[in-house]
Every structure is written in C-alpha cells, then in structure tokens.
Amino acid sequence: MAGAAGRVGSAVVVGASMAGIFAAAALAQSGYQVTVLERDRLPSTARSRRGVPQGEQAHVLLHRGLVTIDELLPGFRAGLLSRGAMPFDTGQMPWLGEFGWLDTSVPAFEVVSATRPLMEAVARERLLELPMVSVRDDVTVSGLVADRRGWRARTAAGEFTSDIVVDASGRSSRLEHWLPGLGRPRVEQVDAQMGYACRLYAERVPTPLRAGVMILNSPMVGTAGLALPVEGDRWLVAAAGFGDKRPPRDEIAFERFLADLPDPGITDLVSLLDPAGPVRIYRQTANQRRRWDRCDGWPRGLLVVGDALCAFNPVYGQGITVAAQQASAIRAALGVGKPIDRLLQRQMIRITDTPWSMATTADLRHPSCPGHLNAGQRLSFAWASRLGRLAAAGDVRCTRSLAAVNHLMVSPVALFHPALVGRVARPIPRRRISRPRVLEDLSQARSSASRRPPPAAPTDA
Numbered sequence: 001m002a003g004a005a006g007r008v009g010s011a012v013v014v015g016a017s018m019a020g021i022f023a024a025a026a027l028a029q030s031g032y033q034v035t036v037l038e039r040d041r042l043p044s045t046a047r048s049r050r051g052v053p054q055g056e057q058a059h060v061l062l063h064r065g066l067v068t069i070d071e072l073l074p075g076f077r078a079g080l081l082s083r084g085a086m087p088f089d090t091g092q093m094p095w096l097g098e099f100g101w102l103d104t105s106v107p108a109f110e111v112v113s114a115t116r117p118l119m120e121a122v123a124r125e126r127l128l129e130l131p132m133v134s135v136r137d138d139v140t141v142s143g144l145v146a147d148r149r150g151w152r153a154r155t156a157a158g159e160f161t162s163d164i165v166v167d168a169s170g171r172s173s174r175l176e177h178w179l180p181g182l183g184r185p186r187v188e189q190v191d192a193q194m195g196y197a198c199r200l201y202a203e204r205v206p207t208p209l210r211a212g213v214m215i216l217n218s219p220m221v222g223t224a225g226l227a228l229p230v231e232g233d234r235w236l237v238a239a240a241g242f243g244d245k246r247p248p249r250d251e252i253a254f255e256r257f258l259a260d261l262p263d264p265g266i267t268d269l270v271s272l273l274d275p276a277g278p279v280r281i282y283r284q285t286a287n288q289r290r291r292w293d294r295c296d297g298w299p300r301g302l303l304v305v306g307d308a309l310c311a312f313n314p315v316y317g318q319g320i321t322v323a324a325q326q327a328s329a330i331r332a333a334l335g336v337g338k339p340i341d342r343l344l345q346r347q348m349i350r351i352t353d354t355p356w357s358m359a360t361t362a363d364l365r366h367p368s369c370p371g372h373l374n375a376g377q378r379l380s381f382a383w384a385s386r387l388g389r390l391a392a393a394g395d396v397r398c399t400r401s402l403a404a405v406n407h408l409m410v411s412p413v414a415l416f417h418p419a420l421v422g423r424v425a426r427p428i429p430r431r432r433i434s435r436p437r438v439l440e441d442l443s444q445a446r447s448s449a450s451r452r453p454p455p456a457a458p459t460d461a
C-alpha cells in the first residue's frame with residue numbers, strides 16, 4: 001500500500017512517539033510526503049528517552065492495538081517477536097479481579113509483551129521503511145502559523161512548510177498557545193490520583209509463569225500489582241495505588257507494597273528475579289480530554305491525535321490502541337477522498353468516547369477521585385459488576401465478553417447481548433474459580449529456590 005496513492009501533498013507531524021508514528025504512516029500511505037519533527041534525539045536502540053517519561057513504566061498493548069498497528073505498519077508484531085517480546089493469551093494470565101480469580105482455561109486475546117521503548121523502536125523502524133517519510137529528531141516545534149499557502153512549523157532549525165499539520169506532541173501539547181486564534185478548548189478531566197511504580201527485573205531462575213500476573217483490589221482498597229514478561233528474559237513489575245495509597249520509589253517499601261497485595265503471586269515471582277534497575281515512579285495519570293471538536297473555526301489541514309487530544313488513566317492500557325485507531329481512521333478517510341478538516345477532527349474525538357467512558361466510569365468509583373458517577377454510569381457499572389461476578393463464578397460467556405470489551409475489540413453494547421441478559425437475570429452461582437495452579441507452582445519454585453544453597457563465593461585464583 002505504501003505510496004500507492006501518488007504524492008498528494010506534504011504533511012508535518014509534531015512528535016515521533018506512538019501517535020506521531022501511526023499518523024505519519026497513515027498519511028504516507030495516503031500519498032503525503034511526511035516530515036516528523038521530534039524534540040528528543042532518538043536512540044538507535046530500544047532505550048527510554050526524556051520526551052516519553054512514561055517509557056519506563058509497564059505498557060500493555062491491547063489486542064485491538066496490536067492488530068491495528070500491524071495493519072498500519074505490517075511486520076510490527078513479527079518485529080517485536082524477533083526482538084524477544086513475549087506473546088501470550090491474556091486468558092491464561094492469572095488475574096485476580098474485584099470479584100475473584102478468572103478462569104485461566106478460557107482463551108481471550110493475544111498480547112505481545114515488550115518494554116515501551118522496544119514497541120516504539122520497532123514501530124519507528126517500520127515507519128522509516130515507507131518511502132515518503134522522514135523523521136527529523138532534535139528539532140523542537142515552537143510555534144505554528146497558518147496562511148493561505150498552508151502551514152509553517154517554527155523551529156530553531158528553520159521553518160517547515162506543509163499542507164497539513166498533525167499535533168502528536170502528547171499530554172503537554174502547546175497547541176492552544178501556538179494557535180491562540182483557536183481559543184482555549186474545554187478540558188475534561190477526571191483525576192483519580194493514581195500513582196505508578198515500576199521496576200525491571202532479570203530472571204535468576206526459570207519461573208513456571210509465562211503469561212504475567214494481575215492482582216487488582218477493590219476500589220475501596222485502591223492498590224494493584226502487575227508483572228509482565230518482556231524481552232531479554234526480564235520482567236516488568238508494576239505497582240499502582242490511588243490517592244494516599246500511591247506506591248513509593250524506595251526499593252524496600254516498593255517490595256513491601258507488593259507483599260501487601262491480597263495475593264502473594266507477585267512477591268513469589270520477585271523472589272525468583274534479580275533487580276535490574278531502580279524503582280521508577282510516575283504520577284501524571286489523570287484522564288484528560290481537550291474538546292477541540294467544540295472550537296469554532298477549526299482550520300483545514302489541522303489534526304490533533306493521541307495523548308495531545310485525549311490521555312487516559314494508563315491503568316486501563318488504552319492510549320496506544322486509541323492512537324492506532326485514530327491513524328487507521330485518518331487513512332480510511334483520506335482513502336475515500338475526505339479532507340483533513342473539522343469533521344475528521346470530530347472523528348478523532350469520537351474514537352476516544354468509549355475508552356474515555358470506560359476509564360472515567362471506573363475511576364469515579366475510587367474514593368480518591370473527585371466527582372460522582374451519573375445515573376447512566378452507575379447503571380453500566382452495576383451491569384458490568386454483575387457480569388464480573390458471573391465471570392468469577394466461572395461463566396465462560398461473561399469472561400469472554402468482558403475480555404473483548406476490555407481489549408477494545410467490541411463496543412460495551414455487546415455486554416447487553418440477549419445471551420448475557422439471560423444470565424444476569426438468574427442468581428449468581430456460589431462457586432468461585434480457584435487460585436490458578438501456576439501460582440501454586442510459583443510458590444513451590446520459591447520454596448525450592450530458598451532451600452537451594454547460595455552460589456559458592458568466588459575463590460581467588
């Protein structure tokens with residue numbers, strides 16, 4: 001598909017992180033000559049960088065995101081796998097939710113688990129294979145000007161002219177300062193005051209676990225833990241907490257936080273690993289949406305995508321997938337001859353509607369989150385809770401449907417399918433799914449490892 005449309009114009013994309021890469025791919029495949037301008041000096045390997053401070057935190061790429069990115073940038077999935085990323089079915093992942101364990105024998109959706117820098121490096125490599133793309137790093141955009149001839153992006157390296165401009169500069173986008181004539185967008189914000197802490201570990205002894213672990217508490221408790229296998233026989237172990245339960249940076253306190261989770265699975269795992277870096281914390285996690293769709297006089301040739309438009313509480317793992325869906329929509333619109341205009345910008349925000357509603361409804365339940373659920377949100381939450389209880393009682397249909405919604409594979413409307421309505425109407429069985437066997441194996445592995453004599457001290461030659 002690349003370049004199949006012939007050159008139709010020029011585009012500048014501000015920001016070469018995930019949203020910028022995807023938008024650039026969509027534009028290049030639609031016939032635009034694309035220049036991506038990035039403030040950071042981009043690493044030649046999969047390393048974290050200043051402009052993406054969240055890069056050291058655990059990132060899950062939902063199945064919808066994996067599929068969409070692989071369509072936009074063919075070879076993305078294979079590229080991750082060839083660099084050691086770990087594929088697994090999230091149905092096999094031991095998952096302790098608010099209502100109990102989920103059944104690990106019910107398949108769900110594939111994820112390919114990797115560090116965030118590896119995801120970005122592989123996506124960037126695929127982008128650079130497209131003929132009409134160039135990435136200029138170490139170039140900071142300081143302003144935008146629109147006139148009858150098109151757009152000019154101001155930088156210290158000179159002005160870059162183009163027919164269209166895409167702002168993919170992330171949560172701290174300065175678009176409203178660059179284009180004061182647009183006015184200030186209304187900013188929607190739902191902040192549950194969630195904090196993340198994450199530490200990279202290396203496998204010291206092989207673990208029986210292949211698919212990560214997720215331990216969630218109820219919102220009233222407000223803590224959670226996640227362990228993900230990533231490339232290089234390493235694990236990313238993340239802790240999350242709301243309000244005054246935010247996890248600490250201190251290494252001993254971090255492990256104590258994990259030990260206080262309602263299941264010892266992650267602590268058992270950590271005992272088989274060696275730390276491979278410090279604990280990194282991250283606290284800018286509010287859901288934030290800039291309603292550019294409601295501004296009058298939106299200029300032709302301008303789009304805002306990714307976190308610059310809508311950033312989510314990361315705990316739901318939606319941001320990269322939404323950015324990919326937006327790029328896919330841009331490509332589809334350009335493919336049928338639609339212009340880059342206010343209507344397309346509206347479509348960008350419509351793509352955020354479902355994940356926004358899912359994330360904010362869940363966050364508003366937390367005592368640390370100012371605001372209240374409205375009647376519709378209370379209803380949808382009550383419905384989803386009922387399905388969650390059924391899933392924890394072993395109902396396969398409910399388990400699969402909830403997974404499909406969480407991976408953004410289907411709309412939450414699917415949760416009102418007649419087959420589910422029938423189940424919700426009946427009493428919930430008392431049966432509960434038991435703790436996954438693999439976690440018992442993990443405890444065993446921990447006991448055996450602690451009985452093993454420590455490695456012999458090196459002797460002087």
Ligand SMILES: Cc1cc2nc3c(=O)[nH]c(=O)nc-3n(C[C@H](O)[C@H](O)[C@H](O)COP(=O)(O)OP(=O)(O)OC[C@H]3O[C@@H](n4cnc5c(N)ncnc54)[C@H](O)[C@@H]3O)c2cc1C
Pocket residue numbers: 014015016017018019020037038039040050051052054057058059060061062139140141142168169170171196282284285305306307308314315316317318319320321323
């Ligand atoms: C702690 C945490 C965990 C997360 N976990 C997940 C997860 O599990 N799954 C998931 O899908 N998403 C997750 N996300 C969200 C995900 O990181 C973002 O949605 C994703 O990176 C897309 O962001 P973006 O490209 O829009 O912006 P960013 O990643 O913020 O990138 C913006 C880019 O623009 C550049 N830039 C900024 N200003 C300028 C300028 N003036 N000139 C030139 N360049 C500029 C920056 O250097 C940067 O490269 C998480 C986020 C956080 C904070």
